[in-house]
Amino acid sequence: xxxxxEQQTGNCIKVVLFGPESTGKTTLSQKLSEHYNGTWVPEFAxxxxxxxWDEEQKICEPKDIFPIATGQMKLENTAxxxxxxxxxxxxxxxxxxxxxxxxxxxxxxxxxxxxxxxSRYDLYILTYIDVPWQADDLRDRPGQREEMFRLFEQALIQxxxxxxxxxxxxxxxxxxxxxQLNTRLN
Numbered sequence: 001x002x003x004x005x006e007q008q009t010g011n012c013i014k015v016v017l018f019g020p021e022s023t024g025k026t027t028l029s030q031k032l033s034e035h036y037n038g039t040w041v042p043e044f045a046x047x048x049x050x051x052x053w054d055e056e057q058k059i060c061e062p063k064d065i066f067p068i069a070t071g072q073m074k075l076e077n078t079a080x081x082x083x084x085x086x087x088x089x090x091x092x093x094x095x096x097x098x099x100x101x102x103x104x105x106x107x108x109x110x111x112x113x114x115x116x117x118x119s120r121y122d123l124y125i126l127t128y129i130d131v132p133w134q135a136d137d138l139r140d141r142p143g144q145r146e147e148m149f150r151l152f153e154q155a156l157i158q159x160x161x162x163x164x165x166x167x168x169x170x171x172x173x174x175x176x177x178x179x180q181l182n183t184r185l186n
Contacts, residue, residue, distance in 0.1 A: 004066070004093070004115040005073045010080035012039075013184065014120075016092045018156065018163070019127035020148035021141070022134050028127065028166075028173060029088040035178065036185075038086035039079040044071035045096065059140070062107060065100045069093050069112040086185070093119055098155050102148065117159060122184070124156055124163035125177055131169070 015032070017025035026043065033040035045068045049060055060068075072093060079087045093116035100108040108116075129145040141148060156163045164180055166173040 001111070002066075002070075004070050004111055005077060007073060007115070007119045008077040008080045009120075010087075012080060012082075012084060013086045013122045013181075014076075014080065014089065015086065015181070016089045016095075016121045016124045017127060018092070018095055018124045019152050020129060020145055022131070022145075023127035023129055023149075024131050024170065024173065025127055026090050027170060028125070028177070029090045031170070031174060032177060032181075033086075033088045035174070036086050036088075036181070037084070038088055039082050039084040041072075041076050041079045041087060041089040043090040044068060044075055045091070060099075060103065062100075062104050062109075065096065065104075065112055066109045069096050069109070069115060072096065073115065086181075089121070092116070092121065094155055094159065094161070095152070098151055102151055122162065123180070124161050126153060126156060126163050126165045127173070128165060128167040130167050 017029045019025060030040055032038070048064070048068055048071060052058055052064070072091065076089055093112060097108045097113055097116040100112065129149050133142045133145070164176070166176045168176070
């Protein structure tokens with residue numbers, strides 16, 4: 001049976017932007033990567049699912065979870081093997097697992113679950129739902145933002161992940177994060 005690639009550890013600090021859709025993860029991860037001259041790992045699911053939507057007018061199905069997780073880990077491993085001292089991941093496999101369980105009545109591919117629970121990061125940045133909803137082809141739960149936020153926070157607590165919560169506008173969030181990261185980097 002096909003497996004998800006093992007997570008590479010590398011010699012860098014790994015930070016994950018984590019939380020419900022439309023909470024600023026992509027913008028934050030890109031800005032932080034620029035600020036720290038680090039490596040940015042995009043969200044594989046976005047490209048994969050946008051292509052699926054464009055070609056088939058279909059949304060995520062259970063059969064998509066494994067290829068999404070595999071693609072995400074490949075992107076991350078490539079970034080971790082770069083020479084940068086810090087890597088900012090727009091998402092991770094724990095996020096994929098949370099979405100799978102939320103969308104598919106508690107179901108997640110066991111290979112994805114195992115890889116998600118075995119993956120390790122230095123810090124998760126949990127993004128709060130206090131930014132305006134931005135609709136697009138893939139986002140579909142504007143009325144369930146609070147419920148989804150609780151699921152993400154619960155996953156971090158349940159699986160004992162180091163995290164900080166960020167709220168406010170982009171500048172406020174960046175200030176909160178850089179204050180935390182600067183103490184870790186020095």
